[in-house]
Amino acid sequence: MSPTIELSAVGKRFGSHWAAQQVDLVLHQGSCVGLVGHNGAGKSTLIKIMLGLLRPDTGQVRVLGVDPASGHAAVRATLGYLPENVAFQSSMTGIETLNFYARLKRQDLRNNAELLERVGLADASRNRVGTFSKGMRQRLGLAQALLGRPRALLLDEPTTGLDPALRQSFYEILRDLRRDGAAILLSSHALAELEGEVDRVVVMNHGRKMADGNIHSLRSYSGIWPRLRVRTSRMLRMVANGSNPWSDWQPLPGGMLELTCEEADIPHLLRTLPADARDVEIVRPSLDEVYAAFLRGEGTAA
Amino acid sequence: MRQTTIIAAKELRDGLRNRWVLAITLLLAVFALTLAFLGAAPTGVVKVSPLGVTIVSLSSLTVFLLPLIALLLSYDAIVGEIDRGTMGLLLAYPVARWQVVLGKFLGHCAILAIATVVGYGVAGLMLGLNGGGDAETWRAFAMLVATAVLLGAVFIALGYLVSATVRDCGTAGGIAIGIWLFFVLIYDMALLGLLVATQGQGIDGSVLNWLLLANPTDAFRLFNLAGTPGVASLSGLSGLAAQVQLRPAAMAGALMLWVLVPLAGTVAVFSRRQV
Numbered sequence: 001m002s003p004t005i006e007l008s009a010v011g012k013r014f015g016s017h018w019a020a021q022q023v024d025l026v027l028h029q030g031s032c033v034g035l036v037g038h039n040g041a042g043k044s045t046l047i048k049i050m051l052g053l054l055r056p057d058t059g060q061v062r063v064l065g066v067d068p069a070s071g072h073a074a075v076r077a078t079l080g081y082l083p084e085n086v087a088f089q090s091s092m093t094g095i096e097t098l099n100f101y102a103r104l105k106r107q108d109l110r111n112n113a114e115l116l117e118r119v120g121l122a123d124a125s126r127n128r129v130g131t132f133s134k135g136m137r138q139r140l141g142l143a144q145a146l147l148g149r150p151r152a153l154l155l156d157e158p159t160t161g162l163d164p165a166l167r168q169s170f171y172e173i174l175r176d177l178r179r180d181g182a183a184i185l186l187s188s189h190a191l192a193e194l195e196g197e198v199d200r201v202v203v204m205n206h207g208r209k210m211a212d213g214n215i216h217s218l219r220s221y222s223g224i225w226p227r228l229r230v231r232t233s234r235m236l237r238m239v240a241n242g243s244n245p246w247s248d249w250q251p252l253p254g255g256m257l258e259l260t261c262e263e264a265d266i267p268h269l270l271r272t273l274p275a276d277a278r279d280v281e282i283v284r285p286s287l288d289e290v291y292a293a294f295l296r297g298e299g300t301a302a
Numbered sequence: 303m304r305q306t307t308i309i310a311a312k313e314l315r316d317g318l319r320n321r322w323v324l325a326i327t328l329l330l331a332v333f334a335l336t337l338a339f340l341g342a343a344p345t346g347v348v349k350v351s352p353l354g355v356t357i358v359s360l361s362s363l364t365v366f367l368l369p370l371i372a373l374l375l376s377y378d379a380i381v382g383e384i385d386r387g388t389m390g391l392l393l394a395y396p397v398a399r400w401q402v403v404l405g406k407f408l409g410h411c412a413i414l415a416i417a418t419v420v421g422y423g424v425a426g427l428m429l430g431l432n433g434g435g436d437a438e439t440w441r442a443f444a445m446l447v448a449t450a451v452l453l454g455a456v457f458i459a460l461g462y463l464v465s466a467t468v469r470d471c472g473t474a475g476g477i478a479i480g481i482w483l484f485f486v487l488i489y490d491m492a493l494l495g496l497l498v499a500t501q502g503q504g505i506d507g508s509v510l511n512w513l514l515l516a517n518p519t520d521a522f523r524l525f526n527l528a529g530t531p532g533v534a535s536l537s538g539l540s541g542l543a544a545q546v547q548l549r550p551a552a553m554a555g556a557l558m559l560w561v562l563v564p565l566a567g568t569v570a571v572f573s574r575r576q577v
Contacts, residue, residue, distance in 0.1 A: 051394045053577045073396035081394040087387040089312075091319045103308045104395040144391075 002065060003028050004152050004183035005050055010059035012045050012207075019045040020207045023059070027152070027183045032174060034194040035187040036291060037204030043187040044084055046204075047154045050185070051081055063152065077105055080150030084157045084187075086141030090130030094121055094140055097129055101144045112143075118173065119143045120166055135161035142170065146177075153177060155186040159193065171197050191215075191291040203294045210294045215287065220263065222293040224285035228259045228269055231279040258283075305397045306405040313409025317375075323413050326371055330421025333363050338425040353426070353435030357446050360422060361526045364450045365519045368418070369457040370482055375410045376461025377478035378471045380572060385471055390577050400569045403466075407458060407565060414454040422447050446526050452557045456518040457481070459564035466572040489517045511548050515556040525553040 005027040012020045020042040027033055035043045048054040049061055052068030063079070066072045088097050098112045116125045119139040129137065138161040145153060153174075159167050174184055174197070188194055194201060195215055203211040203218070211218055235257055238246050249257040256279070261269060266282060273280065285293075317323050337359035338352070380403075383389035392402065426443055429435070435443075464477045493513060497505060505513075514520040 048390070048577075051390075053390055053393055055576065071398055073398070076394065076396035079394060081391065083387055083390050083394075085387060086391065089316060089388065091316055092312075100308065100312055101395065104305060104392075104397055106304075141391075 003062075004064060005185065006060075006062045007046070007050070008060045010046070010049060010056045010061060012042075012049060012054060013057045018207050020049070020056075023204075023207075023209050025202060025209070025212070027185055029151075029181050029183055030178050031200070032178055032184040032186070032198045034191070034198040034201045035185060035204060036189070036191045036194070036201055037187075038189065038295065040206075041204040042207040043204055044156055045207075047081075047156050047185070047187065050154055051079065077148065078151040080145035080147065080153040080155075082138075082141045082145040082153075082155045082158050084160075086137055088129045088137065088140065091128060093126050093128055094132070094136075095125040097140060098125075098143055098147070102147050105148045107148045115143045115146060116140075118146075118169075120169070133161075135163065135166070138162060139166065142173075146173065149177070149180060149182070151182055153182055153184045153186075155184070157188060158186050159188070167193075190288075191218075192287040195287055203291065205295050205297070210297070218290055218294075219285055222285060222290040224289055224293050225260045226263055226266065226285070227283040228261055228266060229256050229279070229281040229283060230273060230277045231256050232274050232277040234274045234276050305401045306408065309397070309402060309405025310408035310412065313406050314412045317409065317413035322375065323416055326413070326417035327420045329371075330367070330417055331424045333367065334360060334422050334425035335428065337363060338429050352432070353429050353439045353443055356425060356429060357439070357442055358527060360425070360446060360450075361523055364446070364453060365523055366486060368414070368450055368454045369486055369519065371417075372410075372414060372454040372457035373461045373478040373482055375413065376458040377465055377474045379406050379410070379462055380465040380568075381468055381474050382465070382471050384577055393577055399573045403462060403565065403569050403572055407455075407462065410458050411451065411455050414458070415451045418447055418450050418454065422450065442526070449522055449525055449554070449557065452554070452561070453518060453522045456557060456560040456564075459561050459568065462568040463564040463571065466568045466575065485517055485519050490520065493517075515548070515553070518557055518560040521553045521556045521560070524548065525550055525557075 003026045005025070007023055007025040010020060010023045010025075011018060019040075023042070023046060025033075025046070035046065037043050045054060049056050050063055050068060052061075052063075052071060055069050061068060064075045066075050068075065092100070094116060095112060098116060099109050102109050102112055113122070113125065116122050119142050121136060121139050121143065124132065124136060129140065132140065138158070142155075142158060145155065145158075159170060162170060174186075178184060186194075186198070191201060191203075198215075200212065200214055201218055202209060211221055213221065229252070233255075235246050235249065236251065236255060239249050239251060239257060246257075249259045252258050259269065270280065334356075338356045378385075380389070383392070389402075393399065422443075426447075430440075460481055461474075461478055464481070465474050468474045468477065514524060
């Protein structure tokens with residue numbers, strides 16, 4: 001099965017600055033990929049390249065089998081896009097805005113009221129967009145991106161300005177779309193938010209792809225090892241005496257001992273703990289720590 | 303064509319909603335009525351057609367006002383949408399860039415046409431009720447309104463070309479003012495200066511024709527002031543009308559070209575632009 005979106009060695013330069021360099025990315029039908037990076041990491045540039053709004057200086061892009069810059073109308077009709085800081089004509093109402101975009105996609109306007117309800121804007125649909133808060137504009141942006149049940153959704157910072165309840169309903173909508181076979185790419189500053197919501201994460205830094213894999217593998221590749229913590233008076237005494245086999249354990253304040261170890265070694269270590277061991281704790285790196293490690297360049301690209 | 307119509311309808315609705323149409327219509331109506339009744343006041347004594355005098359006055363008003371209004375409508379049509387971030391979203395939809403340009407153009411032309419027809423039409427109607435003029439003068443009035451919209455369309459297209467080329471709205475606004483100053487004020491003064499300085503030597507009729515067609519406001523002025531004998535005699539251009547060997551069709555054709563060339567240029571520049 002050919003990928004919905006495929007980037008091969010894509011590079012984009014603005015003047016002397018490379019906003020994206022040698023990026024490979026594949027997005028299959030029904031998959032959801034998170035694009036993570038700080039401001040200026042190249043996330044929006046990549047999304048604009050996938051939409052054909054920017055032409056890459058190097059490499060090749062294929063969206064549903066065609067070059068998006070060719071402006072193929074049939075392909076565009078199957079794409080949904082939510083730009084970062086989405087903006088609309090302030091003099092139009094919410095429903096007028098959605099109707100305008102639905103007409104361009106040749107969609108039945110009768111579904112639009114339901115779509116606005118789905119993103120929590122039913123009550124404000126007759127208000128002018130100029131009076132909308134940032135979160136409301138974001139929800140309207142999401143509604144327009146969902147027009148026509150797209151086969152590929154490209155969402156640039158989609159949850160900015162959404163409260164936790166709306167964020168949950170947003171991810172529910174994405175899950176529905178994935179079940180229908182849509183390929184979804186969403187960019188975010190926060191890796192932690194994407195846990196459980198995406199199949200794969202691509203970490204970008206200064207225009208380069210630093211990592212590409214599921215969250216479990218990113219933890220492994222980040223270079224940050226898990227830590228095993230345990231409270232045991234017997235081990236504590238032996239560590240204080242420098243006795244083997246516990247010499248690698250570090251004492252912590254409060255009578256705890258900690259060992260940095262590989263994930264694969266944890267079961268064995270747990271089995272060999274002394275009988276008086278209690279308060280056993282496995283501390284795995286948080287996603288924010290993993291992300292920070294990749295940004296520092298400590299991680300290895302998967 | 304469907305996508306173009308959708309975009310044109312949106313532009314027109316925006317124009318109606320943000321009071322652009324109302325403001326321009328009122329402005330043109332107030333000026334036109336003032337010129338029709340104050341400017342045509344002496345006609346009762348000299349027995350000339352008040353409508354003919356009004357055409358002369360409105361032609362001058364149009365040359366100053368319509369290009370300015372058209373440039374105000376158009377200078378940020380593309381760069382403004384790119385700045386605000388609405389263009390990227392629009393272009394992600396199944397719509398070609400030429401359709402965006404053409405849709406905006408038709409919408410803005412409709413705004414200008416409504417304002418001009420209503421604004422000038424009110425003055426024409428009032429003069430008509432007061433026994434305005436003969437059939438030929440009415441035809442000239444209708445042509446004035448039509449060519450005023452065409453002149454507006456020229457400057458909308460020029461505004462788009464600027465808007466598609468520059469990187470920010472401020473620059474677009476500055477260049478738009480420059481275009482207005484050049485075509486409305488500087489060009490004719492420079493041409494006059496050239497004619498006086500050279501005593502007309504080396505500038506024969508055909509060169510003058512081309513020089514006049516090279517400025518859309520001159521083509522408009524000549525079309526309306528020298529094209530109708532009854533009006534030419536009132537405008538003081540009957541002598542010029544005899545000298546200029548341009549047919550009205552050539553002048554209208556020049557105006558059409560002044561629309562099409564910048565519009566095609568806009569499409570070409572905008573198609574290559576990365577949003």
